[in-house]
Amino acid sequence: MLTINLIREKRDFIIERLKIKNFEAGEILDRIIAIDTERRDIQTRTDQMQGEMNRISKEIGSMMKDGKKNEADAAKEKTYKLKEEIKNLSDKLIPLDNELRNEIIKLPNLPHESVAPGHGADDNVKVREGGQITVLPDSAVPHWELIKKYDIIDFDLGIKLTGAGFPVYKGKGARLERALINFFLDEGGKAGYREVMPPIMVNEDSGFGTGQLPDKEGQMYHAGLDNFYLIPTAEVPVTNIYRDVILSAGELPLKNVAYTPCFRREAGSWGAHVRGLNRLHQFDKVEIVQIAHPDHSYECLEEMVSHVESLIMKLGLPYRILRLCGGDMSFTSALTYDFEVWSGAQKKWLEVSSTSNFESFQSNRMKCRFKEKGDKQTKLVHTLNGSALALPRIVAAILENNQTETGIKVPEVLVPYTGFDIIN
């Protein structure tokens, strides 16, 4: 959520920046500015009247004490009309506040100056790539055949238990999944992230704080009886740890890493291109989240990018890093790097991490602020997060790229975690 101050002061700048995201902001901004002007006018007037009212009430108090009942009654007479005027005016204030907020939350975050214009995936900018593109023999098969062959992930059983997109990991498949989670968590710990285990259901306030609500309501599973949402990513609970909190500059950046299952309804996005592990309703992910000082948040972002990159390198997977163009970025992000790994048998790139700086977009929703030492005023922190990493496509890539005649070779770094070096 953009701050009202920025909107008041930099209307034209916002319009320019949002063009990069192919968003026409002019009309909304003008509406916001008009509502805001009216709101301030009304508040100024009600504040004045309320002050007058408070003064008279105090006078009545001391008159009563002094036994001047007649004077007090006369003063009461004066308040009746004033009270009514205040009510008439202040009744307008709440609807105006709501209206204002409803308009402001329609505005996406401003893209960072390094973000290229563009409309979709084709316009993303390749930052760098690493690893060797895997060349597999013609006999190589995609992961959905490998998991059947070795009986390590069972989609049909998941359909029986729940529905499509809820796989059951079995035997070495389950072990591999757990090994990856532990490996990612341990690597996060080594990089200075505190491990947390948050709830995987959140309330409405948390959903709003990170920007899932009201926008992506339909993309989350909702437990209606209690009004809880199953998290689509650990970003939601972990970032909301700092909702309504005032930090001191000295404690920044705060770094947390969390493993959670993630739940996504993925309404309307199924098709032939999302076979097997490519898209699921429930999947595992380790997420890193940073709460950063605004002056240093882009250094934090670079550090997170290096961390994610190191994970992929250690797993020995070919990868590339993309800086998303304006049209492909999320509503909430200021700058996003996507990480993709090469899936040898499908012969395509699979997105395994999205690492972003949200600047103050989430913190303004969450009211997460900090104070500089000796400073009275509060400022908004910057929030960042990244997948480090999302499991299913990593598993898909490992299975496909590492397949051999005799079985699937487990990446060396994972062997201490799995307890085996081949799936056969």
Place this chain on the structure above:
RNA sequence: GGAGAGAUGGCAGAGCGGUCGAAUGCGGCGGUCUCGAAAACCGUUGUUCGCCUUCCGGCGAACCGGGGGUUCGAAUCCCCCUCUCUCCGCCA
């Protein structure tokens, strides 16, 4: 699920219709003392919005879990909601 009690500033905890943004203690910050530290002593100490101020700041409004009501006036009285605690029940 049943019965009862409660929710006040960073924490603990008073206040139960007017002078209460709120006593007191602890903590935090600044200072005195000290070679330095501790102790002691002194001072200071929330957030949001609006108006004025080119800085420093000043003035006003609101906030005592959330929402509504009574009243000239509400932390204090009434209603609803949420949450917490205690006992009972159930239970990994």
